[in-house]
Amino acid sequence: MKQSITLGKVSKFMGLGFLSTLKNLFTGKLSKEDFRAFLRKTIVPIASILLFLGIWHMGAKALYNVEADFKINKALEERGQAAADEEAACIASGDSTCQPNSLPSPAQVWGSFKSLLRDHGIISADKAAFKEKTAALNAKRVAKGEEPIVYTGRPSFVDQIIRSLKTVFAGFLLALFIAVPLGIFIGLSPTLKAAFNWFIQIFKPVSPVVWYLLVFMIVKTLLIDSSEDSSFTISFISVGLCSMWATLVNTAMGVSSVDKDYINVAKVLKLGTFQKIFKVILPSSLPLIFTGLKITLSVAWMVLIAIELLAQSPGLGLFVWEEFQNGANDSNAKIIVAMFVIGIIGFLLDRLMLFIQNSVSFVKTDAI
């Protein structure tokens, strides 16, 4: 009993309230009044997902046919009836060499997803074997003060997801550590606000590509002596600089618009500056700061893909780009898999922020 209450609370907390409705359905605790809510929260989303998949499937099929007809016609025009028949037969046989290449169907995407996971399994096994094989040698090398041999094989899809998450968190932390303190100072001092306002207004709308180039110019020079791969450094700094503006603006706004009543309390109690900032101003601006951080995290995740691609930094962005360049017959399906993974991770990151916000802030914010 106690556990079920916690589940309800936690899922509601994270904006996943439908989970508890679903659970009530299975435990038979659903009352009649809840039924409408259940329909709305569970059946409707499921129905809309099915509808979406249906439309997608039909659309993909139509595009496939257009492409197939075009191929057959082209064969007919260029090489005659025999070639056209051969082409049609080849397409019908499902041979991968002559498949029309268009929007993949849901089934193809699901197949690619499974094959990516299989691929991950193979690569991890490979890595484990490599580690075992080189363990003794590496121990010797380390003992001699030499660099250990590392696995340099192709990263799997999952490795790339993890790498992307690392980049985005590093970027997010950078944004947090720059934007929150700076926002507090700007919010507290009208002079600083005047000094920084033009700066914020000009740099806020700058595109991720330009940020990347700017960071690239600077970091490349700073790390000129280092032989290490700087793509990670460049991409996380670019992500951070690109995404920090929402937090900066929101923090400054929160700090400068603290309720007059709270400021009066601070004055009447004669709180010192430190106490005033940490006990009154910050707690009261926390909801706005978190709104900013949430936007920052979602912007960071969104621009990450573009920046990884530019920086040639391994991750989902590079994965998408390489698949696009690759042009293999399942590349399109893999790109769509990446799209869903990106979307779902973005959604989960947003919920994670909401969870953190609700656990530290005195105002509860509902999920949208």
Next chain:
Amino acid sequence: MAYLELNNVHKTYIEGGEEVLSNINLSIEEGEFVAIVGFTGSGKTTLVNLINGLLEPTRGEVLFKGQPVVGTSHERGVIFQNYSLLPWLTVEQNVLMAVKEAFPKKSKAELKSIVADYVDMVKLTPAINKRPKELSGGMRQRVAVARALAMKPEMIIMDEPLGALDALTRGDLQDEILNIWGKDKRTALLITNDVDEGIYMADRIIPLRPGPKATLGPEFKIDLERPRDKTEMNDNPSYKKTRNAIIEYLMDIGNERKAEALTPIELPDLAPKSFVGQL
């Protein structure tokens, strides 16, 4: 020299704008309980903030124990009109924050015991770990009372402290405040919009004539023995007389205000402003 003195105080919020308070003169003796009654928007909060040091007069002077008031001071405790509790702190933390500032040398344990005493005094011990939004209006106001009093101020300044409460809770808290005030004979200034509350609690009642250009009206002395009893008071002839006089006075200014609002524009010579100043 009085304990608190306001001499010819004027207050304008916007430079060059209309005066909210105009020529306020007030003096309060040590240990006195003074109530100021007035309509909403007449400038009561403005007056309170001039006394507690949150605002500065545009002209004139505010003297506390002979010294001009500059900024806020722990000697003057304030109970705000809208509680002003910090919503992210519990009852205990809200009070502790004030006590810590008032007695910086005391140990954590001593501070906590002071907090516990005052929270107990306002009968909130069971709710000590709750946050303001979990409390009723009456309970919140009690926390505000505890917070102000726990700092042991020499003077308590209360801005319509009970305005938002129901009659029963209001009566309860009136007694609690009187109790505390009586215990160590502090000086108190109560702002209220309830004449009966003023009569029950104060030694003197002074009406604030509605702003703009609000001024203080004539004072009414309340010569009733303490502790006062509400039911007995109702039969006391001197109470009845005072009460009627104050209400009549307030109704007069109320009517004047209405007349002012209703005065047709084509009759500017009837504008009551000129004779407001003479009263």
